[in-house]
Amino acid sequence: MDGVVAAGHPLTAQAGADVLRAGGNAVDAALAAMLTSFVAEPLLTGLGAGGYMLVAAPGGADVLLDFFVAAPSEGERAPLVPVDVSFGDAVQVFNVGAASCGVYGSPAGVHAAHARYGTFPLAELAAPAVALARAGVEVNAQQGYLFEILSPITEHTSESRALFMPDGRPRAIGEVHRDPVLADAIEQLAAEGPAPFYEGEHAAAVVDWVGARGGTLTRADLAAYTAMPREPVRVAYRGREVLTNPPPSAGGTLLAYALALLEREHAAPDAVALARVMELAQSERTPAFLEGLAEPGFLGSFMASRLGSTTHISVMDEAGWACAVTCTNGEGSGIVVPGTGIHVNNMMGEQDLSPLGYFTHPPGRRLPSMMAPTIVLAGGRPELVLGSAGSNRIRSALLQVIVNVIDHGMDARAAVEAPRLHWEDGSVFCEPGLDEAALEAAGYTLARFRERNLFFGGCQAAERDAAGALSGGGDPRRGGAVVVTRQ
Numbered sequence: 001m002d003g004v005v006a007a008g009h010p011l012t013a014q015a016g017a018d019v020l021r022a023g024g025n026a027v028d029a030a031l032a033a034m035l036t037s038f039v040a041e042p043l044l045t046g047l048g049a050g051g052y053m054l055v056a057a058p059g060g061a062d063v064l065l066d067f068f069v070a071a072p073s074e075g076e077r078a079p080l081v082p083v084d085v086s087f088g089d090a091v092q093v094f095n096v097g098a099a100s101c102g103v104y105g106s107p108a109g110v111h112a113a114h115a116r117y118g119t120f121p122l123a124e125l126a127a128p129a130v131a132l133a134r135a136g137v138e139v140n141a142q143q144g145y146l147f148e149i150l151s152p153i154t155e156h157t158s159e160s161r162a163l164f165m166p167d168g169r170p171r172a173i174g175e176v177h178r179d180p181v182l183a184d185a186i187e188q189l190a191a192e193g194p195a196p197f198y199e200g201e202h203a204a205a206v207v208d209w210v211g212a213r214g215g216t217l218t219r220a221d222l223a224a225y226t227a228m229p230r231e232p233v234r235v236a237y238r239g240r241e242v243l244t245n246p247p248p249s250a251g252g253t254l255l256a257y258a259l260a261l262l263e264r265e266h267a268a269p270d271a272v273a274l275a276r277v278m279e280l281a282q283s284e285r286t287p288a289f290l291e292g293l294a295e296p297g298f299l300g301s302f303m304a305s306r307l308g309s310t311t312h313i314s315v316m317d318e319a320g321w322a323c324a325v326t327c328t329n330g331e332g333s334g335i336v337v338p339g340t341g342i343h344v345n346n347m348m349g350e351q352d353l354s355p356l357g358y359f360t361h362p363p364g365r366r367l368p369s370m371m372a373p374t375i376v377l378a379g380g381r382p383e384l385v386l387g388s389a390g391s392n393r394i395r396s397a398l399l400q401v402i403v404n405v406i407d408h409g410m411d412a413r414a415a416v417e418a419p420r421l422h423w424e425d426g427s428v429f430c431e432p433g434l435d436e437a438a439l440e441a442a443g444y445t446l447a448r449f450r451e452r453n454l455f456f457g458g459c460q461a462a463e464r465d466a467a468g469a470l471s472g473g474g475d476p477r478r479g480g481a482v483v484v485t486r487q
Contacts, residue, residue, distance in 0.1 A: 001025070003317035003485050006412075006460035006472035007033050008389070009040040010481040011137060013474070015128040016315055017483035019120065026321035027055060027117035028125060031110060033313045034325055035129035035186055038106075040137050042177065043146050043154070043164070044329060044389065045311045047185055047197065048206075048344040050105035051327030052245055053113050054232060054373040056382050058320035062243055065116070067109025067227040068369050069102040069347040071361035078214020080349045080358065083152040085331065087455040092391075095349025095358075096153050096334045098215035102347040102367065103225050106327060107194040112227035113325075126190040133183035136176035142479025144173040145454075153346075156334030160343070163336050185341030198222045202340045209337045210344060217344075224364060235259050237376075238406050240383065244374040244398075251370035254281045255395045259402065268407035271421060271435045272442045278396050278423035310371065310389030311478075314462040316470060322382035322462075324373035328389065352392045370394045376402065383464055384412065389478060390457025396422040397457030401473075405463065412463035416473030416480070420456040431456060452477050 001023055005016035016033035020026075030053065038046045045051075050069035056062045080095035114122045139147065147154070147170040154164040163179065164171065171177055188196055196202045203222045210217045232243040235256040242259060245252030258277045262269050269277075310328035315321075333346035347353055353367045354360060361367060370392055376384040384405055388397040397420060404415035419433035428444040430436065431452050439446060449455070458478025463471050474480025 001317050001319065001485065002470065003029065003315065004462045004470040004472045004482065005029055005033060006314045006462045006474050006480065006482045008037065008044070008311045008458055008460060008475070008478050008480055009140070009143070011040040011132065012037045012313065013481040013483045016313065017485050018128070019125065020317060020485045024120050025117065025319065026315040026317040026323040027113060028120045029317070030313050030315045030323040030325050031114055031118065031122070032125040032128060033315070034110065034327060035126050036132060037311050037313065037327070038186065039129050039133045039179065039182065041143065041311050042179065043150050043332060045106070045327040046329050046343050047106050047182070047189070048104045048342040049327050049329035050345065050347070051109060051325060052249065052371055052373050053109065053323065053325040054243060054245065054375055055117060056243065056322040056375045056377065060380065062232050064230045064232045064245055065109060065113055065227055066230055066249070066366060067105035067112065068249070068366050068371070069105060069345055070221070070225060071348065071363050071365050071367065072101065072103055072215070072217040072221045073363045074359070075216040077216050081156065085149055085152065087149065087453055093351070094153065094331050094346065096156055096331070096346050097349070098210045098213035098333065098335055100333045100346035100349030101210050101215045101217050101335055101344040103217065103221045104342070104345055105225065105227065107189050107197040108225055108227040110189060111194045123190040126186050130183045130187050133179045133186065136178035139171045139173055139175050139177055140479055141173055144171065147171040150331055153331050153334050157336065159336040159338060160334045163343070179341070181339060182341035198225055202342065205340050206337050206342055206344065210335060213335065221363065237263050237402070239378070240406065241377040242374060242402070243377065245372040248366050248368060249371065250368040251372035251395045252374070255372050255374065255398055257281050258395065258399050262403070269403050270438065272438050274400060274403065275421060275423050275428050275439060275442070275444055278399070281395070282423060310391070310394070310458070312373070312387035312389055312458065312460045314385040314387060314460050314472065316382055316385055316462045316464055320381060322375050322385045324375055324385050324387045326371040326373045326387040326389070328371065350391070372398055374398055374402070376406070381464070384461060386459055386461040388457040388459040390455070392424060393422045393455065393457045396420065397459045401459050401461055412461040412471055412473035414473070416459050416461050416475050419452070422456060429455070454478050
């Protein structure tokens with residue numbers, strides 16, 4: 001089948017493209033790519049992660065499948081362990097350790113997506129990931145950079161060091177990373193479904209291991225977890241309809257709000273206009289906003305009253321299916337549970353997910369992620385499929401790529417590679433190539449980066465142009481790759 005896959009690693013994109021060539025649909029391809037990303041991008045995603053999948057099906061049955069991380073039970077817990085991660089021109093503090101572990105969703109998400117949309121046996125879709133995990137994946141430049149900057153996390157426990165730093169240092173470019181235990185776990189997920197990870201032996205092992213080290217994840221937390229279908233956010237923009245992640249996620253709502261603000265203006269947004277709407281969107285992320293996300297009908301009332309991380313895979317096929325799936329392990333907790341293939345997420349220690357303070361989310365609540373898999377429809381047909389990694393920078397990356405394509409007429413590749421900015425805490429972080437003089441004249445304080453940096457996200461985009469030709473943009477900030485299939 002003709003199609004296009006954009007993903008964060010060449011092997012991830014290739015796994016999806018091979019499924020399209022064999023006749024699978026966009027969701028089949030996305031699942032094969034997602035499972036492969038667990039192996040090829042092991043510090044960003046995995047079985048201990050969570051995420052979202054947005055599917056636009058022919059005929060308009062659009063669904064957002066929520067399998068993001070949920071808050072675990074309350075109780076006495078060990079302190080969070082802060083670590084500094086340097087992006088070169090910026091340093092960000094992340095918290096790891098057992099107390100940072102939330103209820104993972106990836107196994108449930110894979111199973112639910114396959115049950116709803118899959119046309120190939122899950123074992124076939126998982127086979128490339130299984131083979132790669134056993135044979136090993138050569139570390140490329142982007143993954144080597146991640147192994148280096150995230151080494152303060154991977155050296156946190158002896159189990160993490162054994163998996164990610166077996167020679168006592170981060171994996172280097174050209175070395176091979178193998179994980180046969182993960183291969184067995186993916187194979188078991190394909191054969192038995194998610195039960196072993198939520199009620200069976202893997203669930204028990206994770207709970208016991210995390211609990212013994214001061215976490216509060218319980219058997220009841222895992223047993224109660226399910227992937228949840230939701231109605232996507234819908235917002236009009238320049239004659240299109242944009243679908244993105246609804247509440248209780250925060251990112252999609254704030255992205256839709258920013259687009260709606262820009263829709264009021266007739267001119268194509270410049271850097272100053274983008275900074276202004278980013279600032280306005282961030283100002284709405286108040287305690288009342290965060291509390292309201294869990295309430296029925298919040299999206300409509302929020303928009304009406306004002307308008308009156310991580311890996312990503314984007315797939316489109318010739319039959320009209322589109323699939324955007326974003327997954328994240330945060331940066332990982334450093335807690336690798338022996339025999340399970342699971343490096344547990346550190347979502348409870350993510351400041352971006354807990355702006356009101358750590359451990360303020362009630363047990364079972366999905367955390368208010370910035371992740372926002374997005375599909376732009378033109379005449380009811382998918383025109384652009386995109387999503388990004390990048391924590392709090394996700395929505396700014398997506399906003400700029402959408403504006404670049406729709407307002408500035410760029411193709412997906414140029415739109416993804418163009419320089420980016422991000423407003424946060426009174427400053428505009430910016431890559432070289434933007435109109436810095438105009439931003440300063442508008443009163444913004446600039447935090448300049450010397451070159452493109454993964455700090456600004458990793459947006460992977462697939463596009464269908466007016467003539468029906470398929471193309472894509474793989475973000476060079478995250479080692480992105482695009483494969484176009486043609487029969």
